Amino acid sequence: xxxxxxxxxxxxxxxxxxxxxxxxxxxxxxxxxxxxxxxxxxxxxxxxxxxxxxxxxxxxxxxxxxxxxxxxxxxxxxxxxxxxxxxxxxxxxxxxxxxxxxxxxxxxxxxxxxxxxxxxxxxxxxxxxxxxxxxxxxxxxxxxxxxxxxxxxxxxxxxxxxxxxxxxxxxxxxxxxxxxxxxxxxxxxxxxxxxxxxxxxxxxxxxxxxxxxxxxxxxxxxxxxxxxxxxxxxxxxxxxxxxxxxxxxxxxxxxxxxxxxxxxxxxxxxxx
Amino acid sequence: xxxxxxxxxxxxxxxxxxxxxxxxxxxxxxxxxxxxxxxxxxxxxxxxxxxxxxxxxxxxxxxxxxxxxxxxxxxxxxxxxxxxxxxxxxxxxxxxxxxxxxxxxxxxxxxxxxxxxxxxxxxxxxxxxxxxxxxxxxxxxxxxxxxxxxxxxxxxxxxxxxxxxxxxxxxxxxxxxxxxxxxxxxxxxxxxxxxxxxxxxxxxxxxxxxxxxxxxxxxxxxxxxxxxxxxxxxxxxxxxxxxxxxxxxxxxxxxxxxxxxxxxxxxxxxxxxxxxxxxxxxxxxxxxxxxxxxxxxxxxxxxxxxxxxxxxxxxxxxxxxxxxxxxxxxxxxxxxxxxxxxxxxxxxxxxxxxxxxxxxxxxxxxxxxxxxxxxxxxxxxxxxxxxxxxxxxxxxxxxxxxxxxxxxxxxxxxxxxxxxxxxxxxxxxxxxxxxxxxxxxxxxxxxxxxxxxxxxxxxxxxxxxx
Numbered sequence: 001x002x003x004x005x006x007x008x009x010x011x012x013x014x015x016x017x018x019x020x021x022x023x024x025x026x027x028x029x030x031x032x033x034x035x036x037x038x039x040x041x042x043x044x045x046x047x048x049x050x051x052x053x054x055x056x057x058x059x060x061x062x063x064x065x066x067x068x069x070x071x072x073x074x075x076x077x078x079x080x081x082x083x084x085x086x087x088x089x090x091x092x093x094x095x096x097x098x099x100x101x102x103x104x105x106x107x108x109x110x111x112x113x114x115x116x117x118x119x120x121x122x123x124x125x126x127x128x129x130x131x132x133x134x135x136x137x138x139x140x141x142x143x144x145x146x147x148x149x150x151x152x153x154x155x156x157x158x159x160x161x162x163x164x165x166x167x168x169x170x171x172x173x174x175x176x177x178x179x180x181x182x183x184x185x186x187x188x189x190x191x192x193x194x195x196x197x198x199x200x201x202x203x204x205x206x207x208x209x210x211x212x213x214x215x216x217x218x219x220x221x222x223x224x225x226x227x228x229x230x231x232x233x234x235x236x237x238x239x240x241x242x243x244x245x246x247x248x249x250x251x252x253x254x255x256x257x258x259x260x261x262x263x264x265x266x267x268x269x270x271x272x
Numbered sequence: 273x274x275x276x277x278x279x280x281x282x283x284x285x286x287x288x289x290x291x292x293x294x295x296x297x298x299x300x301x302x303x304x305x306x307x308x309x310x311x312x313x314x315x316x317x318x319x320x321x322x323x324x325x326x327x328x329x330x331x332x333x334x335x336x337x338x339x340x341x342x343x344x345x346x347x348x349x350x351x352x353x354x355x356x357x358x359x360x361x362x363x364x365x366x367x368x369x370x371x372x373x374x375x376x377x378x379x380x381x382x383x384x385x386x387x388x389x390x391x392x393x394x395x396x397x398x399x400x401x402x403x404x405x406x407x408x409x410x411x412x413x414x415x416x417x418x419x420x421x422x423x424x425x426x427x428x429x430x431x432x433x434x435x436x437x438x439x440x441x442x443x444x445x446x447x448x449x450x451x452x453x454x455x456x457x458x459x460x461x462x463x464x465x466x467x468x469x470x471x472x473x474x475x476x477x478x479x480x481x482x483x484x485x486x487x488x489x490x491x492x493x494x495x496x497x498x499x500x501x502x503x504x505x506x507x508x509x510x511x512x513x514x515x516x517x518x519x520x521x522x523x524x525x526x527x528x529x530x531x532x533x534x535x536x537x538x539x540x541x542x543x544x545x546x547x548x549x550x551x552x553x554x555x556x557x558x559x560x561x562x563x564x565x566x567x568x569x570x571x572x573x574x575x576x577x578x579x580x581x582x583x584x585x586x587x588x589x590x591x592x593x594x595x596x597x598x599x600x601x602x603x604x605x606x607x608x609x610x611x612x613x614x615x616x617x618x619x620x621x622x623x624x625x626x627x628x629x630x631x632x633x634x635x636x637x638x639x640x641x642x643x644x645x646x647x648x649x650x651x652x653x654x655x656x657x658x659x660x661x662x663x664x665x666x667x668x669x670x671x672x673x674x675x676x677x678x679x680x681x682x683x684x685x686x687x688x689x690x691x692x693x694x695x696x697x698x699x700x701x702x703x704x705x706x707x708x709x710x711x712x713x714x715x716x717x718x719x720x721x722x723x724x725x726x727x728x729x730x731x732x733x734x735x736x737x738x
Contacts, residue, residue, distance in 0.1 A: 003386055003387070003388050004386070004387040004388075004391070005384065005385070005386055005387075006373060006374070006376060006379070006380065006384070006385040006386075006387070007380070007383070007384045007385070008379060008380050008381055008382055008383070021419070022416075022419070024416055024421060024422050025416045025417065028412065028413050028416040028417075028422075029413075031413075032402055032405065032409075032413050035404075035405060035409065036402060036404045036405065039404045039405075039445075040404070106396075106399065106400070107399060107400050107417065108377070109377065110377070110395045110396045110399040111375070111377070111393070111395070111399045111400070111417055111418065112375050112376040112377050112393070113417065113419070266378070266379045267378070267379070269372065269377045269378040270301065270378055
């Protein structure tokens with residue numbers, strides 16, 4: 001029989017083992033969120049397709065038609081959609097996971113399991129949405145007869161990268177939100193703001209050369225560039241230092257997010 | 273450090289049968305701290321920007337400005353495997369904090385807890401139930417949250433549904449459930465956990481009385497199978513029936529540890545003596561001096577027999593004159609309010625109270641089964657919104673007695689301790705025309721018969737399903 005020791009300093013010695021023991025809970029919580037989200041809706045899962053479709057339409061019209069941004073020979077809707085998929089995943093995950101701890105406060109104050117499960121499973125929920133919206137991209141690529149280049153094999157790397165970015169930010173915001181509900185107001189602002197400072201509706205190449213590096217400090221720049229490059233090929237230029245910066249930033253985000261989350265986790269139940 | 277090492281060796285020698293070892297456990301909540309946080313990030317920023325140095329210092333010297341509240345204070349306990357322990361105490365005595373630490377929801381400030389065995393805690397029934405999901409979906413979700421694997425839930429699914437008695441609604445969203453159905457389903461999931469140590473907090477406060485019995489039965493059988501149970505409840509009779517050992521927490525400390533009967537009796541006695549000083553309302557200059565229970569001979573007691581008169585004597589000191597006050601006295605049983613006397617309804621309000629005095633209320637031949645009761649007292653001034661005092665446990669008393677003396681002779685007389693306590697005199701008329709009346713009036717033992725109360729057959733049926 002194992003002995004469990006609860007002590008002020010090192011309660012969480014078995015944290016990682018518990019995380020493994022509760023692995024099915026990742027699935028169950030994500031499943032709950034997905035089930036609940038479309039209960040009593042008429043269109044149901046269709047919303048996962050309608051949302052990106054409409055946003056794509058608007059961005060194509062605003063940036064492509066009215067703004068007359070260069071498309072680099074790519075169909076503008078495709079260009080927009082390739083940027084929008086990772087962005088919507090990231091921003092969706094950021095809002096959902098940011099709120100996740102607070103909206104599950106009844107669980108936190110009444111039952112034990114590694115709290116990381118909550119935040120992670122809300123990122124997983126957004127990821128499922130991302131996959132469904134991905135179907136729309138596949139259809140659109142057929143429509144435009146746009147064959148994916150060999151680079152598509154690198155797509156999983158960028159998916160992993162955006163997942164990591166979402167998780168890292170999610171850990172930070174959800175843990176901060178427990179103490180500072182201010183983030184309830186900050187997050188929607190970040191989402192709105194982020195859409196314009198990330199190359200969702202346009203290509204990175206329109207940013208002047210000398211600001212390129214500065215611009216690439218936004219990790220979504222490297223990630224979105226990567227997505228476009230993988231799916232649309234060399235027609236879209238990829239700024240390699242941007243990808244490197246994104247990779248480093250994501251690693252830092254995850255490491256620091258994990259650190260802060262673990263540090264504050266033990267008092268969640270007292271503060272929430 | 274040395275003492276730590278010594279403790280550890282002590283524990284090791286006992287390890288074979290120790291389920292939970294608690295050593296010097298304390299938990300501090302800083303109240304000022306919480307309030308500062310309520311102001312949010314702006315407060316933190318602002319004070320940091322305005323005066324960085326003092327902000328920094330204030331963070332260093334936290335303890336000076338904030339009020340510490342020790343929810344648990346140097347608690348040490350040893351719980352062996354197979355023990356069924358009741359934890360009692362007033363609200364705020366630290367019961368819930370202790371359970372939260374044991375279930376790893378929060379961490380202790382100091383001290384160590386060692387737990388041997390798989391632990392499951394039930395601090396609430398239906399944690400994580402989602403209104404929009406169906407009963408079936410919620411069983412899986414709730415099971416996973418409580419730590420069951422999907423395979424385990426699938427295996428026990430039918431049993432859970434059967435226990436909950438809601439087969440036909442299993443695919444209905446739980447938001448359409450009645451609260452009774454909801455609780456039944458939730459408890460059914462929890463009842464199928466198979467931990468070695470079970471922690472239960474006041475779960476029985478919800479649900480109807482027959483279901484509460486079913487829960488108690490389940491917990492009893494759980495205890496009989498040699499597993500360890502920690503049970504927090506305000507229901508003293510439930511604690512008495514279920515537990516062999518009882519722990520009384522007071523102000524975060526261990527006040528008494530002993531056999532359930534002894535501790536509960538002492539707890540009852542102490543509360544009756546405790547009232548004075550607690551019930552002061554300075555706004556009205558009103559002090560509730562004491563509340564005494566007397567029998568019809570005027571003796572101060574807190575044990576009554578069914579059918580006795582119960583006199584509640586309220587002594588007060590009103591420094592200011594209070595015109596037309598309203599008193600209400602309620603007798604509260606394990607399942608809730610039994611009966612009350614209420615001047616709001618009967619209108620017998622005194623013209624005024626001033627200075628020291630007494631108000632007595634005699635409940636005639638109390639029709640109560642042998643259980644434990646508390647007395648609630650509410651005093652209001654002129655209008656009902658002017659609350660002077662509302663106090664839940666001004667006095668406690670037990671009703672004791674052998675129901676056989678009252679003509680009761682059912683097979684399940686022991687269940688009377690869990691039945692609905694108030695017995696309005698009633699009369700059975702059977703198919704063969706015999707009639708028998710039942711009332712909590714002592715009668716000659718040679719005299720005729722009575723049956724048990726209506727809930728008994730139900731109780732029997734429930735016992736059989738287990």
